[in-house]
Amino acid sequence: MQMPKPDPSVLSRKPRVVERFLEVLPKDAVIHEEAETRAYECDALTAYRCPPMVAVLPSSTKEVAAVLKICHEEGVPVVPRGSGTSLAGGALPTADCVILGVARMNDVLETNYPDRYIRVQTGRTNLSVTGAVEEDGFFYAPDPSSQLACAIAGNIAMNSGGAHCLKYGVTTNNLMGVTLVQMDGTITEIGGAHLDAGGLDLLGLICGSEGQLGVVTEATLRILPKPEGARPVLMGFDSSEVAGACVSDIIKAGVLPVAIEFMDRLCIETCENFAKAGYPMCEALLIVEVEGSDAEIDDQLTKIIKIAERHNPVELRESKSAEQSAAIWLGRKSAFGAMGQINDYMCLDGTIPVSELPYVLRRIGEMSKEYGLDVGNVFHAGDGNMHPLILFDANKPGDLELCEGFGSDILKLCVEVGGCLTGEHGVGIEKRDLMSHQYTAADLEAQMAVKDVFDPKWLLNPAKVFPLDVSEPRRGADIAAE
Amino acid sequence: MQITDEAGLSEVIRSANAPLRIQGGGTRGLGRASEGALVDMSSFSGITLHEPGALTLVAKAGTPVSEIENVLAKEGQRLAFEPYFLDAGISTIGGVMATNASGPRRIQAGAARDFLLGVRFVDGSGDIVKNGGRVMKNVTGYDLVKLMGGSWGTLGVLTEVSLKVLPVPETEGCLILHGLSAEQAVKAMSSALGSPFEVSGAAHLPENQQTWLRVEGFDVQVKHRLTQLTERLKSFGEITTDISADWTTIRDAKTLGTDGDLWRISVKPSDAPRVAQAFPEGSKWFMDWGGGLIWASIPAGQSARPALAQVGGHATLMRAAPETHKALGTFQPEPSGVASLTAGLRAKFDPRGLFNAHMEPAHVAG
Numbered sequence A: 001m002q003m004p005k006p007d008p009s010v011l012s013r014k015p016r017v018v019e020r021f022l023e024v025l026p027k028d029a030v031i032h033e034e035a036e037t038r039a040y041e042c043d044a045l046t047a048y049r050c051p052p053m054v055a056v057l058p059s060s061t062k063e064v065a066a067v068l069k070i071c072h073e074e075g076v077p078v079v080p081r082g083s084g085t086s087l088a089g090g091a092l093p094t095a096d097c098v099i100l101g102v103a104r105m106n107d108v109l110e111t112n113y114p115d116r117y118i119r120v121q122t123g124r125t126n127l128s129v130t131g132a133v134e135e136d137g138f139f140y141a142p143d144p145s146s147q148l149a150c151a152i153a154g155n156i157a158m159n160s161g162g163a164h165c166l167k168y169g170v171t172t173n174n175l176m177g178v179t180l181v182q183m184d185g186t187i188t189e190i191g192g193a194h195l196d197a198g199g200l201d202l203l204g205l206i207c208g209s210e211g212q213l214g215v216v217t218e219a220t221l222r223i224l225p226k227p228e229g230a231r232p233v234l235m236g237f238d239s240s241e242v243a244g245a246c247v248s249d250i251i252k253a254g255v256l257p258v259a260i261e262f263m264d265r266l267c268i269e270t271c272e273n274f275a276k277a278g279y280p281m282c283e284a285l286l287i288v289e290v291e292g293s294d295a296e297i298d299d300q301l302t303k304i305i306k307i308a309e310r311h312n313p314v315e316l317r318e319s320k321s322a323e324q325s326a327a328i329w330l331g332r333k334s335a336f337g338a339m340g341q342i343n344d345y346m347c348l349d350g351t352i353p354v355s356e357l358p359y360v361l362r363r364i365g366e367m368s369k370e371y372g373l374d375v376g377n378v379f380h381a382g383d384g385n386m387h388p389l390i391l392f393d394a395n396k397p398g399d400l401e402l403c404e405g406f407g408s409d410i411l412k413l414c415v416e417v418g419g420c421l422t423g424e425h426g427v428g429i430e431k432r433d434l435m436s437h438q439y440t441a442a443d444l445e446a447q448m449a450v451k452d453v454f455d456p457k458w459l460l461n462p463a464k465v466f467p468l469d470v471s472e473p474r475r476g477a478d479i480a481a482e
Numbered sequence B: 001m002q003i004t005d006e007a008g009l010s011e012v013i014r015s016a017n018a019p020l021r022i023q024g025g026g027t028r029g030l031g032r033a034s035e036g037a038l039v040d041m042s043s044f045s046g047i048t049l050h051e052p053g054a055l056t057l058v059a060k061a062g063t064p065v066s067e068i069e070n071v072l073a074k075e076g077q078r079l080a081f082e083p084y085f086l087d088a089g090i091s092t093i094g095g096v097m098a099t100n101a102s103g104p105r106r107i108q109a110g111a112a113r114d115f116l117l118g119v120r121f122v123d124g125s126g127d128i129v130k131n132g133g134r135v136m137k138n139v140t141g142y143d144l145v146k147l148m149g150g151s152w153g154t155l156g157v158l159t160e161v162s163l164k165v166l167p168v169p170e171t172e173g174c175l176i177l178h179g180l181s182a183e184q185a186v187k188a189m190s191s192a193l194g195s196p197f198e199v200s201g202a203a204h205l206p207e208n209q210q211t212w213l214r215v216e217g218f219d220v221q222v223k224h225r226l227t228q229l230t231e232r233l234k235s236f237g238e239i240t241t242d243i244s245a246d247w248t249t250i251r252d253a254k255t256l257g258t259d260g261d262l263w264r265i266s267v268k269p270s271d272a273p274r275v276a277q278a279f280p281e282g283s284k285w286f287m288d289w290g291g292g293l294i295w296a297s298i299p300a301g302q303s304a305r306p307a308l309a310q311v312g313g314h315a316t317l318m319r320a321a322p323e324t325h326k327a328l329g330t331f332q333p334e335p336s337g338v339a340s341l342t343a344g345l346r347a348k349f350d351p352r353g354l355f356n357a358h359m360e361p362a363h364v365a366g
Helices: A008-012 A014-024 A034-040 A061-074 A126-136 A152-158 A202-206 A240-252 A265-275 A294-309 A322-333 A335-342 A354-371 A399-416 A432-438 A441-454 A468-481 B006-015 B065-074 B093-098 B144-148 B182-193 B219-232 B269-277 B322-328 B336-349
Strands: A054-056 A078-081 A098-101 A108-112 A117-121 A175-181 A187-191 A215-222 A230-237 A259-264 A284-291 A315-318 A344-347 A375-380 A388-392 B020-023 B037-040 B047-051 B056-060 B116-123 B128-132 B156-164 B171-178 B199-205 B210-217 B239-241 B261-266 B284-288 B293-298 B314-319
Touching (some): A008 A014, A034 A054, A034 A098, A061 A098, A061 A175, A078 A152, A175 A202, A187 A202, A202 B336, A240 A284, A259 A322, A265 A322, A265 A335, A294 A315, A335 A344, A344 A399, A354 A375, A354 A399, A441 B128, B006 B116, B128 B156, B182 B210, B182 B219, B182 B269, B210 B219, B269 B284
Parallel strands (some): A078 A098, B020 B037
Antiparallel strands (some): A175 A215, A344 A388, A375 A388, B116 B156
């Protein structure tokens, strides 16, 4: 993975930059000793590490603006960071950058139940947003797997999804307003407590822009009333084609489950060994969950089971209680941990049209043999968002590169069948160099033109999202001109 | 002029030396009152893909909405954001998406822009650009799909859109609360929308003091939800069940007639009664989205915007004489920070100012 060479002139300005930070931030919010900056050397894509020049931890929008203004004047690149849980390297530093962490900004600013929103500082973790409103019967819908740790700032940057977005949508569908600090320190309020911010959809543009357009310090989020209840049914099939056809039939029938999760044989076996959830040993397993009152759930599960029966399932297990529901979810929820026990793995995130599921799974199986690396599939089947987990040995020379080659072939396959490189994790550095497979030069130019408007000097997270050779003229020219 | 493919459109835009009027079916005010040669998109027509099992449909931008709705209906599906139709004529899907035209179900299912999965468009330099795709989840690069949705033809000309579609529920039901004031109605609607009963429409008609609440789903669900909602809202007074309530009345603002200027106003629901109170004398209005949307007929030439002075939100002039559009501005003036970003984006995507220039919001200080 290539990263731009650190700019020696920026590095030489470190003492001055630190001094200026200390004029606007308390001492403990400016981290510049080498031993301490190491704590920010990577995010959850741990294969790549690089300590930043400085890390700062502002406590308010004003402090964020002051920091960005200084960096703008000094020509120092800034990498914003939520909780550092990105699987795509979104918060990976360069040696000449300032990491701007929002972790100290985690207050709830306002909750409003009649109008159904919450306003928070964006360092707040995803799960604790729900935590702030659940006693009153509400929740915040997007639920990425890392929701215990990940921050709203990162969710907005990556437009995070989760298992339940089949029904509730992803971050962009639940975001009503933001306080955005641009690279030059300008603070702009966009949207608010009303639906559909006026004018151009700047909110939609900022959400998913991977920290390249500005730093979002506060957010107005839509909250929803909690459903009366939820229960899943587990079903096993002897081929993934049949499971895929079953998913498609359920969706066509007009049942809108809140989640449809898929696991293949390798995942089922690994999870079973790890969590002892009592899963059937078969080629493909689906967990389909619906919501509502008890009677509503029974009605919907009956409809789903009727559809499943047409596909000759090897197992059908309908949950009748909270205990049984927990048992059904146990294996799925421990999938990533279980896979991590048997080896290192790389988690991909391509999305495909649901109809291409059987073909793509078969091709991944064939490629797995060609590369000699095992791959497990566990993913959100309802929306085609795949998560192939490629197993490799990080201590074996060449294995990481082999795994990356395999991963990039899978993502290219996703694009070929009409899908995309990333459904919910973001591009970061991980998929940066594959962007030209999905987009033409004109497509990328249109996206980069947006960054030109928000961050003309290309100082915010500049080495991400766009292939380095494509973004080079923009990054090079302006930074060098400082 | 009639153009039938992207290459032809690109050529027209490249060689243009004066503003263009981009128009689909001409039913949504796009291209209205603007000078310049008309670019008629209605020949960019046809559904190119419909995968019922994947809940996706791809259509050229000039495809009539009615054609899409017919094709979807055959598979028991629909456009869940419930696009509104104000003027007679053949509305196109490009026009719906360019204006982010969402109806009553927006509060539950999402807005038009939430169902837009991918776009192809030609920008002001004549470059053909695609963004997004035809899958439900896609965070690959910047979301220009959202940017193009609701951009009123000011950044580029949409040529193709990919949409998420949803199944039509088995049945629906409607509760009507009688005799409520605007304040009480918003409270009742907030209570309903804050319940787990998935209310998919919440409107209040002050003229006959009726408050409508819609639920949809399987028969078992609808019965359960109507019963539970009736119980929850009983303190608000008389409640009746009405299965024949016509939600297109709300969707298309039919009750307001065509006498005054038509405004569409998005506010925080609890602010709505205060805003409506402040409309000029002789105004008529009703609330949708649980109070979050006010449709108002304001006496011709007068502005609805002073009523928003003390609250957040925005008012769009939907139907008025050209001189009123010119005098009041079609869109809510924007604070300077947002306005400079908007101007910056327009300068990038349409550097020669060719597209629907009259659609630009005015700037205000602050």
